[in-house]
Amino acid sequence: MNWTEVKIYTTSEGIEPLTGSLLDLGIQGFMIEDAQDFDEFLHDTTPHWDYIDQEVMKKMKNCETSVTIYIADNLQGMEEMAAAREILARLKNQDPEGKYGRLEMEMNNVNEEDWSNAWKKYYHPVRVGEHLVVCPSWEEYDKKPDDVMLTLNPGMAFGTGTHDTTRLCMELLEKYITPEDCVLDVGCGSGILAITAALLGAKDIKGCDIDEVAVKVAGENAAMNGVSDRIAFHRGDLTSQVEGSFQLICANIVADVIIRLSDDVGKYLAKGGTFIASGIIDTREQDVQEALEKNGFEVIERRISGGWVALACKAK
Numbered sequence: 001m002n003w004t005e006v007k008i009y010t011t012s013e014g015i016e017p018l019t020g021s022l023l024d025l026g027i028q029g030f031m032i033e034d035a036q037d038f039d040e041f042l043h044d045t046t047p048h049w050d051y052i053d054q055e056v057m058k059k060m061k062n063c064e065t066s067v068t069i070y071i072a073d074n075l076q077g078m079e080e081m082a083a084a085r086e087i088l089a090r091l092k093n094q095d096p097e098g099k100y101g102r103l104e105m106e107m108n109n110v111n112e113e114d115w116s117n118a119w120k121k122y123y124h125p126v127r128v129g130e131h132l133v134v135c136p137s138w139e140e141y142d143k144k145p146d147d148v149m150l151t152l153n154p155g156m157a158f159g160t161g162t163h164d165t166t167r168l169c170m171e172l173l174e175k176y177i178t179p180e181d182c183v184l185d186v187g188c189g190s191g192i193l194a195i196t197a198a199l200l201g202a203k204d205i206k207g208c209d210i211d212e213v214a215v216k217v218a219g220e221n222a223a224m225n226g227v228s229d230r231i232a233f234h235r236g237d238l239t240s241q242v243e244g245s246f247q248l249i250c251a252n253i254v255a256d257v258i259i260r261l262s263d264d265v266g267k268y269l270a271k272g273g274t275f276i277a278s279g280i281i282d283t284r285e286q287d288v289q290e291a292l293e294k295n296g297f298e299v300i301e302r303r304i305s306g307g308w309v310a311l312a313c314k315a316k
Contacts, residue, residue: 031068032067136153278308
C-alpha cells in the first residue's frame with residue numbers, strides 16, 4: 001500500500017488539541033516535531049558539545065512545530081484527509097489569538113487539486129440502507145425503481161457515503177425522517193446528509209460547516225441533485241447563526257464536538273424531534289453518552305460499524 005506524508009504545522013501549545021482531534025478521527029500514528037523541545041535540548045546540551053554542525057544547528061533553531069501523519073492511498077485515507085481539513089478549520093475558529101499556530105497542512109509531493117481529483121480512482125457507486133444509493137458524478141448507475149439516488153462530487157470535503165460514520169448516519173436518516181420535516185445538518189461537509197434529507201422528503205434543510213470549502217462543495221452538490229430550493233448552507237461553527245426549530249438534527253463530526261454541541265442543540269429541536277449523532281469512535285462513546293444524558297437526551301437507538309458509533313436520541 002502507498003502512503004502520503006502529511007505534515008500539519010502548529011505550536012507546542014497546539015499539539016495536544018490537534019492530536020486529540022486526530023485520535024477522534026481514528027488516526028493513531030503521529031510523528032511530532034516540537035520547537036520548544038528542540039530549544040530546551042539546545043539550551044541544556046550545547047555547552048557540552050566539542051563540535052557543532054552549523055547546518056544542523058540552524059535547522060534545529062528554525063524548526064517549526066509540526067505533527068506528521070501518514071494517509072493511506074485509498075478511499076479511507078481520502079476520507080481521513082477531508083476530515084482532517086475540517087478539524088483544522090474548527091481549531092482555527094476556536095483559536096482567534098493564534099496560539100495553535102498556522103494549522104496548515106502540507107502533503108509530500110501532492111497538491112490539493114491532484115488530491116481532490118484522486119477520488120476518481122477509488123470512489124464508485126455505493127448502496128446505503130434500504131433504498132439509498134450514492135453515485136459519484138463521474139460514474140453511471142442503472143437506477144432501480146425503488147432507489148433514492150444521490151449524485152456527489154466530494155472535492156476536498158468529507159462525506160462520500162463510504163465511511164462508516166456517514167453510512168450509519170444515512171441509515172438513521174432513512175429510518176427517522178418523515179416528509180415535511182425541517183432538518184438541520186451540523187458539520188455538513190460535502191452536503192451528503194442534507195441532500196439525503198431532501199431526497200427523503202424533508203421540506204426545509206439548513207446545513208452549516210466551519211470550512212468554507214465544504215460549504216461551497218455542499219452547495220454545488222445540492223444543485224447537482226436538484227434540491228437547492230430546499231437547502232440553505234452557511235459557514236458557521238455548530239449552531240451559530242442558526243434560527244428556528246427542527247424535527248431532526250444530525251451531526252456527523254467527532255466526539256469532542258458532539259459533546260460541545262449537546263449543550264445547546266436541545267434549544268433547536270422541536271418537541272418529539274430526533275437528534276442523530278455520528279462520527280463517534282467507540283473509545284469515546286461513553287463520554288458522549290454521559291454528555292447527552294447530562295443535557296436531557298435519551299438514546300433510543302445505537303448502531304455500530306467498524307469501530308464507529310452512531311446514536312439516535314430524543315429529549316426526555
